[in-house]
Amino acid sequence: MPCWICATCGTQYKRSPEPPSACLICKDERQYVKHEGQRWTTLHQMQQQGYNNIIEAECPGLTAIYTSPKFPIGQRALLIHTPHGNVLWDCVTFIDAATVEKVKHDFGGIAAIVISHPHYYTSMVEWAESFQCPIMLHARDEQHVMRPSQSIRFIQEDEQQIVEGVTALRLGGHFTGSLVLHCSLPTVERPFLCTGDTIMVVPDQNPKAWVSFMYSYPNLIPLPSKEVARMRDQLAAWKFDKIYGAFKGQHVEAGAWDAVMRSADRYVGILDGNITRDFY
Template identity: 40%
Template sequence: MLSIILCRTCGNAYPSNDDLPQVCPICADDRQYLLEDGQVWLDVSEIAGDHRFTLSEPEPGVTRIDVTPDFGIGQKTMLVNTPAGNLLWEPSGYIDDDLLQTVTDRGGVAAVASSHPHLVGASVVWAREFAAPFYFNTDDRRWITHPDPSIELWRDSRQILPGLTLVQAGGHFPGSSVAHWAVGADDRGVLFCGDTIAVVANRTASFMRSYPNSIPLSPRLVRQIVDAVEPYDYDRIYGAFGSTIDHDARRIVHESADRYIAWVTDAIRDPDERSLVISPVS
């Protein structure tokens, strides 16, 4: 296995033979954070055996890989099967030989991608192991932490396997994207959204610049996200952390966007709210 260094907070990989930055640039950005004890770097060999992985199949053709306990941000990795090969979507930073063998037994990897730089994990390791391209949006290239010849830059949209298309929507990051799987959900269409469109607790959608730091997006960017996915048929959405909008996802995304925009523009008021009179500061 390729030796790599991982940021403990976000779980993204860095090449071990390069000089490490003082602080992970992913975590220094206002969308992310560092743990209270500051920047900690880990060699992947240091955590071998500290985590385990489990597999589940939320629908035919999709294998979800959960690493427990969570490592880094804790995204759920998806392996999407097509006749032309598998997409590995948003792999964890944690990787070991057993996991590599398990994925090999399920057909290997023909393409690697993620929705945005936070959820890249050990993508380069997977790409090298299977001689597969790692698709990274060119508008986020300043956030590449593990430069490698396997990285293939793209913009706007890109069919990476038959029936699997990356779609740039922006918002959370300029290059934030979704993966559209045309035959998913019994041919009704699936979006793998990461944090581009977040599936929240009540199985509706939300949109943020920073989820952990509660920094909202502008109405313009929320409309941009919804418009970007509008040409694609989809009835189901898989979020980054295990939550799913199982059906009627297009309607729910539209209604969620309308709700979000109405609240941030003060276009609606809760009838139970009290009006507050705020005295000027003297």
């Protein structure tokens, strides 16, 4: 029996002879079902259709993994290289023997997988089984796991060290268990933050970098101002200079901590009416 994959969000479900009647991830108001309706595929079908993973250096100590052609949301995973083992941040649906061989041969495998939120759970179990490593998810999002596995370890606290120098922080917002990953490594000059969709790097990066926050990105549902203020205050004590976002090209190269604080202040101020703009 196959593990069916939603062709809209990339979530892989537990084995069944027929696909599920609906994708519970896409039925949630943070995602969507396409106009043409629910569609399903399998990893085997994807492997036969010419998909492949691009694995390329993002910066010293960080390697990006993304699928070509784009499938389905188009996010990337980030492999963080540490002296204590490699940590895979977020996940992509597609995986094949070539991907596994390259990651093992070039980088020495994966010590742990940490995923920011349910939209990127994808085929995490396939990755964990291929690399014989645990998957770290926050317990507040346990109900969104569609393929249970003994590889899954649920983070119970708001802060969890994954390996030395790599810490998962629960900020919530997009999902109640939404995480970011703070990295302070001897091989990297300055600390950096991997944000998934918890904090979104936006196009406006010149002369200053900006980020934003959302409950639903595709449906443009904002977060309440008090939640963004809480996220800002929670992150304030964690210093970092760079951000690496969920998609290729999404990064803040310098001054990232200031960008998050300033962007959160703007978001809160506009929603609360304390920052004035011309709206009418």
